[in-house]
Amino acid sequence: MKKLFIFISFTCFAFGALAQNEIENSKQEGVVEVEPSSDEEVFTFVESVPVYPGCEKEEESNRFGCLQRGIMMHISKTVQYPDEARDNNLEDKVYVSFVVDKEGKVKDAEILRGKHEILNKEALRAINKLPQMQPAMQRGKTVNFKVNIPINFKLH
Secondary structure (H helix, E strand, O other): OOOEEEEEOOEOOOOHHHHHHHHHHHHHOOOOOOOOOOOOOEEOOOOEOOEOOOOOOOOHHHHHHHHHHHHHHHHHHHOOOOHHHHHOOOOEEEEEEEEEOOOOOEEEEEEEEOOOHHHHHHHHHHHHOOOOOEOEEEOOEEEEEEEEEEEEEEEO
């Protein structure tokens, strides 16, 4: 019997500490900041990333790593390799994008790239089961925050 191995790697185009430093540096250099154009704007760089449950006591500089670990643990516990995919030896790296909204809920999950519909559906199912988080913050306000992650489905 083949062993199941799901490898989850996490990439997110938001680095809280890096973004904070860039904002502070831009203020010192006299760069003019533009206010968001709408309440529905989705940020990829924020001063404070969403806080995953259990990460509340982490220092701000450690919250991005805690968010990554929390999402990875959730996915590794939630993803179930579909029998049909296993029977047909289907493997893939599925790229998923989603938004953590102003209330900290996951929304707008979509597949950016994936070859096999059955694996794409399983990836979306797992992402849509993420727990509610504390939302991202920018300039003292809660904001929508975009996350992109690859989920590797691999049989061993």
